[in-house]
Each structure stands twice: as C-alpha cells, then as structure tokens.
Amino acid sequence: MASLRLRKRLLSALAGLLAMMQVGCGTKATHGPDGASRASLLSLVRNANEPAPDPGVQSAIPARYGEVTRVEGFPDQPPFNTVARQGHLETYPCSQCHDKPLAGMLALRKKDQPNSHWQIVQKHAPEHAMSCQTCHGAGDQDKLVTLTGQAVSMDAPFQVCAQCHSTQVNDWAGGAHGKRLGGWAPPRVVENCTGCHNPHAPAFESRWPAVLGKGSQNYPGR
Amino acid sequence: MRMSRKIDELVQIQPAPAPEGPARSGVEQLLNMQIDRRTAVAIAGTALAAGAGLLNAAFNPFGAPEAKEKAKLEWAEFFQGNFQLMSEDEKSDAVRRLERLYELESGKSIRVSADGPRERVLYGYAFNVSRCEGYMDCVRACIQENNQDRASNMAYIRIHEHQKGEINFEHATDDFYHEVPAAGHFYIGTQCYHCQNPPCTKVCPTQATWMEPDGIVVVDYNWCIGCRYCMAACPYDARRFNWTDPVVPEEELNPNQHYLGNRLRKKGVVEKCTFCIQRSRNGQSPACVEACPTGARIFGNLLDPDSEIRWVLQNKKVFRLKEDLGTEPKFWYFMD
Structure with missing residues (x-):
C-alpha cells in the first residue's frame, strides 16, 4: 500500500518535471535570442547580391595623397584605385643621376666617400635571397623589375611584391589587407604597398601607444 | 455617459461651510473658495502658464537678452520628444537649438546634423x-x-x-x-x-x-x-x-x-x-x-x-x- 503511494507520488513528480521542461523549451523558443533574427542577418547579407545603388555620397581622399592609378586584372575583383607612388619619391626620376648603366655608375665610386644610397639598409629578406637588383634591376632605374626582368612602373609596386607575397596582394585587392583611403563610399582608393611598408625594411616598428594606458605612471588620477 | 456623470459628481467640490470669527486671510479665501471642476482646470492652467512666465521673467529684468534666449531654448529642449517620434521639422528645430545653445555659451559655432540613414546600407x-x-x-x-x-x-x-x-x-x-x-x-x-x-x-x-x-x-x-x-x-x-x-x-x-x-x-x-x-x-x-x-x-x-x-x-x-x-x-x- 505504502509502496503504491510512493510510486504514485514519484510518477506525479516525474510528470510535473516533464511539464516544466516543456514550458522551459517553450519559453526558449519564443523569447531569448531568437533564431529568426540570427538567420535574418546572414541571409540579409547573403541575399544582397544586386549591385548597391549609388549611396549619394562620394569618398574623397586627402590632397596629400596626390594622384591615383587604376588597378585592373585581379580575378573576380572590380577595378579600383591605388595611390600613385612616383609623386611621393623624393628624387624621382632616378635617371636624373642614373644616366648610365649600373656598372658605369659603380665606376664613379670614390673610396674615401660614402656610397650613394648609403642610408638604405636592406632588412627585407636574407642577402642570399634578395639584393637591390631583385626589384630595381640593372637597367632602367626609373622602373622596377620582376624576377623575369620585365619593367614595372614605380606606381605599381604591388606587381613586384606579389611575386613572393601573393596572399597579401590578393587580400589587398580584395580588401582584407592594406588601408582604404577616404571613406566607405565609392570610389575605392587604397594605399599602395609602399605607402605603408618601407620596401627596404617592410616590417612595422615597435613604438609607444598613442594614448596613456592605465598602467602608466602618468595616467591621470593615478 | 453614466460613468462621466459619476466622476462629475465625485469631482464636484462641495461648498465649505462659512467659518465664523475673524476675517479670513487671502490664502484661506483661496483655499476655501467655492469651485467647480471647470474653474479648477482653468486655475491650474493659469498657474502653469504663470510658472513658465516666471521662468522667463526671472531672466527679464537683470539678464542680457542672450540669457533670456538661452533659458527659452533650454526650456524648449527640456520638453522635446523622443528623436524616433520627431517630425523632420522637430528634428531640425532640435539641432538648431543645440547649435545656438553652444554658440551662446562659448561664442563658437558648431554644426549638428540629424541626417537619416541611407537607402540599402547596412x-x-x-x-x-x-x-x-x-x-x-x-x-x-x-x-x-x-x-x-x-x-x-x-x-x-x-x-x-x-x-x-x-x-x-x-x-x-x-x-x-x-x-x-x-x-x-x-x-x-x-x-x-x-x-x-x-x-x-x-x-x-x-x-x-x-x-x-x-x-x-x-x-x-x-x-x-x-x-x-x-x-x-x-x-x-x-x-x-x-x-x-x-x-x-x-x-x-x-x-x-x-x-x-x-x-x-x-x-x-x-x-x-x-x-x-x-x-x-x-x-x-x-x-x-x-x-x-x-x-x-x-x-x-x-x-x-x-x-x-x-x-x-x-x-x-x-x-x-x-x-x-x-x-x-x-x-x-x-x-x-
């Protein structure tokens, strides 16, 4: 008799628990972070495949960047613009001094005076992998060269960089690497490789942060 | 109809019994005035208007016209609606107020925009x-x-x-x-x-x-x-x-x-x-x-x-x- 009552109680408790779980599931489905809106952001983005309408505003890059050149030919990538580098080079055109082939220039060296371009230290790759001529060639100094000796404009250094850093240059063309100038609105203008990286020492240097951290002795209120 | 009459009856202020003894003060007279609902509302409205007037008047005799304008702008800002419910005119009023208030405070001009979202942009x-x-x-x-x-x-x-x-x-x-x-x-x-x-x-x-x-x-x-x-x-x-x-x-x-x-x-x-x-x-x-x-x-x-x-x-x-x-x-x- 007692055991029957116990079993009855146990059963009813179990039923109650089940009912509570049901209610629990119910609330989860209707309230809380609802699955409907999760699907909506991703599908919203995925389904937005029509070219965006003209946003009615135009990006403008600051005047200090000067001229831009058009970049085409990246697969699945609409043409975009990058900063033309020639206007930013201090002594361009190089042929102002380099009026003869490199061998002739080297003959002009004076033993007791520093070499021209003495200040440039190559911190890009080991010396056995890379020398000045890997990018500058031995011929026309107004142009860069590829590994196969083809001339490349100083405005398009990405063509030279891409020979080794193809992932980075692809990311750059797509928008995951590098820096967009102006705003998000068209036209798209991005910084050129050598606008951010010194090609002779491309790694970014360490420096102090732009704002004081709380760990600083000079942090206000410390 | 029935309901409203009932409320009317409730609200109806019964005439107070005339007090005996010395003459009543002004406040007492005011408090014990025989009054119906309509008059009460009218008095309340007048009081509110007088309050607003007071706020302005406080700046009137001694303050510069700028101070008066500032008080008016702040008053209007205090009562402005939620941005989501504002009409375009109200939005532009609100930002003009902010611009003018900063100008009055600092003598410098700022540009406050209330530009809305662009179409098909997320x-x-x-x-x-x-x-x-x-x-x-x-x-x-x-x-x-x-x-x-x-x-x-x-x-x-x-x-x-x-x-x-x-x-x-x-x-x-x-x-x-x-x-x-x-x-x-x-x-x-x-x-x-x-x-x-x-x-x-x-x-x-x-x-x-x-x-x-x-x-x-x-x-x-x-x-x-x-x-x-x-x-x-x-x-x-x-x-x-x-x-x-x-x-x-x-x-x-x-x-x-x-x-x-x-x-x-x-x-x-x-x-x-x-x-x-x-x-x-x-x-x-x-x-x-x-x-x-x-x-x-x-x-x-x-x-x-x-x-x-x-x-x-x-x-x-x-x-x-x-x-x-x-x-x-x-x-x-x-x-x-």
Missing part, C-alpha cells in the same frame, strides 16, 4: 587580429572625434593585449603601457558591435536607445535617464556612463556633430560607439578606421556585394565574440 565592420599592433591610434582618434569626456578618460575602444597561444579575455590586459607590439603578444580591439539583435535596446525603459535602419545602435541623450540597464544588458561592455559632466577642451572640440552621435553629452547619460554616425552617413569611414596605421580595421556596406567588408566575410575565416548569445554582432574578427 554598416559592418571587420577587425584583422593579425594586423593590430596595439598602437592605439584608433583610441585617440575616437576620443577626439566623438568629444569624449577627457576628465574620466572615457574611451569607446579597448585594446586587449593577449598572450600568443589563446584568446581569453580574462587573461588579457587592457591597461598596458609599454612599447608595442610586445614580444609574444597580440592585440584585439573591442567596442560596440552594433548587434543586429541588440539586448541593450530591449531593456531601455524610455526607448532612448534603438537600432537605426542602417544598423547603427544609437542613444537619444535627451531621453536617457541614466538607469544603465543597457550597460547591464550588453554582453560586450560596450557602453559608457557619464558620472560627471563631460569635459571637452574648447580647442579640441569636434564641431562636426550628429544628434545621435558625438554632440555634447550631459552628466548622467549613457553613450557608446556610433560607428561615427556623423562621418559614416556622410560616406566617410569611422575615425578609428581612418586612424589605424596598419589597416587592421575595415568598414563598409554589408549590402554591397563589391564592398571590402563583403570580401572579407566571403574569403576569410571570420568569427564574432560570444556568438552563442545570438546577439548577431555586425563586427567580425579574422586573421590573415
């Missing part, structure tokens, strides 16, 4: 964890652009220094101050993610915060009562509270402002990143994106298939923080 953001070096140029640009309180060192952006090998914010620090990048460390910036399913806006008792059609989560600082429910609801610690009156040196003030963005705040209100609404609705990128020297920050229109942000989402292994909460941040992280 802003999104991506952060390249591999590229961030911890320089914090973004933080400085953000503070300057958004007129944040200098006294309390308010900053919307935090840069967390992580030890290489794990992403664990509990083991990361955001108070470092040494040369960066530190060996063996990497950096992750956090800020408001402008969730598509924002928990912060749902808890606001005055509907002072909401998501705009272009996806930006904004605050109407005039309607914020400072309860900070939104701060408790945000899983990302993205909101900041003004414990004191914000201090922005006049020479550092950014005069290009938006009603829902970087206009000057008051004590006791919550504020947050607005993707620099004053810039982004103008086609510009947020100040942090522009300031970043390494290009770790990417911003654009999620609904434009040719945008950089879309390229990142389609070609990189992206992740978001606390994705399991279903908040749907429009802010993705990725690595090279």
